[in-house]
Amino acid sequence: xxxxxxxxxxxxxxxxxxxxxxxxxxxxxxxxxxxxxAMIEVLLLILLAQGYRQxxxxxxxxxxxxxxxxxxxxxxxxxxxxx
Amino acid sequence: xxxxxxxxxxFIWIGVITAALSALALPLSTELYDRLHYMAPVAxxxxxxxxxxxxxxxxxxxxxxxxxxxxxxxxxxxxxxxxATARASRVRRRGHWTSQPDEQIRIAGHQxxxxx
Numbered sequence: 001x002x003x004x005x006x007x008x009x010x011x012x013x014x015x016x017x018x019x020x021x022x023x024x025x026x027x028x029x030x031x032x033x034x035x036x037x038a039m040i041e042v043l044l045l046i047l048l049a050q051g052y053r054q055x056x057x058x059x060x061x062x063x064x065x066x067x068x069x070x071x072x073x074x075x076x077x078x079x080x081x082x083x
Numbered sequence: 084x085x086x087x088x089x090x091x092x093x094f095i096w097i098g099v100i101t102a103a104l105s106a107l108a109l110p111l112s113t114e115l116y117d118r119l120h121y122m123a124p125v126a127x128x129x130x131x132x133x134x135x136x137x138x139x140x141x142x143x144x145x146x147x148x149x150x151x152x153x154x155x156x157x158x159x160x161x162x163x164x165x166x167a168t169a170r171a172s173r174v175r176r177r178g179h180w181t182s183q184p185d186e187q188i189r190i191a192g193h194q195x196x197x198x199x
Contacts, residue, residue, distance in 0.1 A: 003091070007095050007096065007098070014102055018106055018109060020109075021110050024110075028168060028171060028172045031168060031171075033118075036106060036118075036121070039122065039125045039160070039161070040102055042153060042157060043098065043099075043129055043133060046133060046150060046153065049146075050141075050146065055144075058146060061149075062149060062153050062156070065157055066156060068160065072160070072164045073163070073164065076168050076171040079175065080171035080175065
C-alpha cells in the first residue's frame with residue numbers, strides 16, 4: 001500500500017463526522033454536512049486514482065465535483081424557497 | 084526514498100490531515116456559519132496540496148491538468164455554495180435576504196443596531 005492509498009483510507013474515515021452532521025440537526029446544517037462529504041469524496045477519488053496509477057479515474061472525481069456543485073445549489077435553493 | 088518522494092508524501096499528508104481535521108471540526112461546532120467556514124480548508128489547502136503532490140510525482144502531464152481543473156471547480160464550488168447556504172439559512176429564519184433598518188446585528192460579541 002503506497003502513501004496515496006493510505007491517505008485515501010484516512011479520508012474514508014473522515015466521512016464519519018460528515019455522516020454524523022448529516023443525520024442530526026436542522027435541514028440547512030445537514031446540507032453543509034453533505035457539501036463537506038462531497039468535497040472529501042472528490043479528494044478521496046483523486047487519491048485512489050493516483051494510488052492505482054490510472055489517470056482515467058480522475059474523471060470520476062471531476063464528475064463528482066461538478067455534480068456535487070449542481071446538487072448542492074439545487075438543495076439550498078429548495079431549502080430557501082419551498083422546504 | 085529520495086527527496087522528491089519525501090516532498091510528495093509531505094504534501095499528500097498536508098492535504099489529508101487538513102481535510103480530516105476540518106471534517107472532525109464539523110460536528111464539534113454548533114453554529115451553521117462556523118461549519119460553513121470549515122469547508123474552505125478542504126477546498127483550498129487540501130486540494131492544492133494534493134495538486135502539488137501530483138505535480139511532484141507526475142510532472143506537467145494529463146494527471147496534473149485534470150487535478151488543476153478539479154481544484155478550480157472545488158474552489159468555485161466552495162465559495163458559491165457557502166454563500167448560497169448562508170443565504171438560504173438567513174431567508175429561512177427571517178423571510179428575507181436584505182438587512183432591515185431596525186435589525187440587531189451581532190458585531191464582535193455584542194448587539195448593535197444597524198447604522199450605529
